[in-house]
Amino acid sequence: MAKGKAAAAPPSSGASDAPAGGFVQLLTPDGEHLGSATAADGTTYSVDFTDEEYRGLYRDLVTVRRLDAEATALQRQGELGLWASLLGQEAAQVGSGRALRTQDMAFPTYREHGVLYCRGIDPIMPFGLFRGVDQGGWDSNKHKFNSYTIVIGSQTLHATGYAMGITMDGKTGTPDGEAVIAYFGDGATSQGEVNESFVWAGVFNAPMVFFCQNNQYAISEPLERQTRIPLYRRALGYGFPGIRIDGNDVLASYAVTRAALDNARNGQGPTLIEAYTYRMGAHTSSDDPTRYRIASEVESWKAKDPISRVRAFLTKQQLADDDFFAEVDESARVLALDLRERVLAMPDPQPVTMFDHVYPSGSPDIDAQRQAFTEYHASFEGSGH
Numbered sequence: 001m002a003k004g005k006a007a008a009a010p011p012s013s014g015a016s017d018a019p020a021g022g023f024v025q026l027l028t029p030d031g032e033h034l035g036s037a038t039a040a041d042g043t044t045y046s047v048d049f050t051d052e053e054y055r056g057l058y059r060d061l062v063t064v065r066r067l068d069a070e071a072t073a074l075q076r077q078g079e080l081g082l083w084a085s086l087l088g089q090e091a092a093q094v095g096s097g098r099a100l101r102t103q104d105m106a107f108p109t110y111r112e113h114g115v116l117y118c119r120g121i122d123p124i125m126p127f128g129l130f131r132g133v134d135q136g137g138w139d140s141n142k143h144k145f146n147s148y149t150i151v152i153g154s155q156t157l158h159a160t161g162y163a164m165g166i167t168m169d170g171k172t173g174t175p176d177g178e179a180v181i182a183y184f185g186d187g188a189t190s191q192g193e194v195n196e197s198f199v200w201a202g203v204f205n206a207p208m209v210f211f212c213q214n215n216q217y218a219i220s221e222p223l224e225r226q227t228r229i230p231l232y233r234r235a236l237g238y239g240f241p242g243i244r245i246d247g248n249d250v251l252a253s254y255a256v257t258r259a260a261l262d263n264a265r266n267g268q269g270p271t272l273i274e275a276y277t278y279r280m281g282a283h284t285s286s287d288d289p290t291r292y293r294i295a296s297e298v299e300s301w302k303a304k305d306p307i308s309r310v311r312a313f314l315t316k317q318q319l320a321d322d323d324f325f326a327e328v329d330e331s332a333r334v335l336a337l338d339l340r341e342r343v344l345a346m347p348d349p350q351p352v353t354m355f356d357h358v359y360p361s362g363s364p365d366i367d368a369q370r371q372a373f374t375e376y377h378a379s380f381e382g383s384g385h
Helices: 051-076 090-099 113-118 127-131 154-168 186-190 192-203 231-238 250-265 295-302 306-316 322-344 351-355 364-378
Strands: 005-009 044-048 105-107 180-185 208-214 242-246 271-276
Touching (some): 005 250, 044 250, 051 090, 051 113, 051 127, 051 250, 051 322, 090 113, 090 208, 090 250, 090 271, 090 306, 154 180, 154 192, 154 208, 180 186, 186 192, 186 208, 192 208, 192 231, 208 231, 208 250, 231 242, 231 271, 242 250
Parallel strands (some): 105 180, 180 208, 208 271, 242 271
Antiparallel strands (some): 005 044
């Protein structure tokens, strides 16, 4: 688990291997550590990790990819109704997830399995939702991680409202204050809810980080169908800064997210981070990406793989050897096997349980409906129906 420091300082060297408009990058695809990188506004970012923390980031990346692969296999075998893979986006999620402080609150979509893992949540948590045995709920306040949100973009409104609330409660304005992060994809930026969230967060100086994982496709629509300018530049129209990072670089993701969260908690308002990455797999398990993108494009992004570059860095710096990499792979395999067994052992819920937890303190109306439903089902017993 990485707990290193991120710093913002005066300008230094720029990013490499960047798209038009550039991005913040600290670790190149071939594993070269750039030391620092400067954003378009002149802010320079860097990280200060111990050797063990660098190895911990690699372990995180490998583990969440292996768990995600197991989930995809379970869906293909008929054990899950649906799965939204994070393949290719591990660095954006692990970097930003590790940048969160204990008191910060995260609002995910349905794909933030890596952030969930970095928050210390049991990875089994979302599987009840995708297996259809529960509604996917958990104690959001306990974990500082809201429930998965299927409706595209709606979590940004929830996050902005929460951020405004903690400001009104006096929980911001100091280095120990709270901050909020909302995750969404490039396609969600076309949704009204996201733009409304930008308006409110900007006007009320909400302690927010909007974290957009630009994985190049909104299901089957490419980015150019969503915007004519880089997504991060949209933030200026709402009165707060935007920054683009190499979304396949776990170090840049950590450094920029940590700095943006600290700015937010100290009363400096919201930031939009565009993590420029790529969805290597399907949008969800019901999607066929071969119908709208070509194989050569996928292959070109494989060369920018977030895990390969960290492994190359660790090897070049002699921070890890083959035994370490083998141990990480085996540990991830064992955890994935345990996850599979636990998913298969999930009990099917009784139909009457749909009335549970509707209201925190119960309701006479719900109690009456539960009773009527129970009697109705009991009327079929022994009737041959």
